[in-house]
Amino acid sequence: MTMAVDQKSPRKPRQITGRMVLFSLLGFFGVVAAVNAVMIYVALDTFPGLEVDSSYKVSQRYNKEIAKAKAQAALNWSVDAAIERNGDGSAHIRVVATDKTGAPITGEMVSVKLHRPTITTADQDILLSERTAGEYVANTTDVGAGNWNVVVEISERSDEEFPIFRSKNKIFFAE
Structure with missing residues (x-):
């Protein structure tokens, strides 16, 4: 009895052609560009990068800001602020203000602004009584x-x- 042996010709290795290299490069850089576009969109959507609406308007008030900072330093006020965060996410804010003689500062409008450094949706402006x-x-x-x-x-x-x-500080609340 004779057995027939199936003899297949060995498979030729695939040749690398100019067209294959071109499509591979275009595909690779296309994927990189698409991922970059998505990352840019997500980054701009979550943090616009704006500290103020118009830097020109802020620059026009620059000399007034310097004068106010000098006037604040000359007052020599002592302002102590404390924020106690409760487990339920609420917080109690307390500000004690005295002048340079130690007399309490009364009748003024006191506000606290709680702002996230990276996202503006959680920002809060609170008027204290x-x-x-x-x-x-x-x-x-x-x-x-x-x-x-x-x-x-x-x-x-x-x-x-x-x-x-005006006093600006950073604070960290643990879980």
Whole structure:
């Protein structure tokens, strides 16, 4: 009995042609460009990169800002702010302000701005009420864990645009 052996010709290796190299390069760089486009879109959508709406308008107020900073330093006020975050995400804010003689600062408008460094959707501007002479308090909700920029401003009620006192600090809340 004879057995037939199937003899196949060995498969030729695929040749690399100019067309294959061209399509491979175009495909590779197309994927890289598509991923970059998605990442740029996501980055701009979550953080626009703007600190102010118009840098030109801010630059026009620059000399006034310098004068206000010098006036604030000359006042020599002592302003202590404390933020206590509760487990439910709420927070109690307390600001105590005294002048250079130690007398309480009363009758002013005190606000605290809680801003996230990277995303603006959680930002909060809180107006505090005067509980006792020189002590201003407020409660707020939805203060999540993480990094926050805290800006304390004390303004005269007639001039809210340029506060008498401004302090900007960073704070971190743990889980």
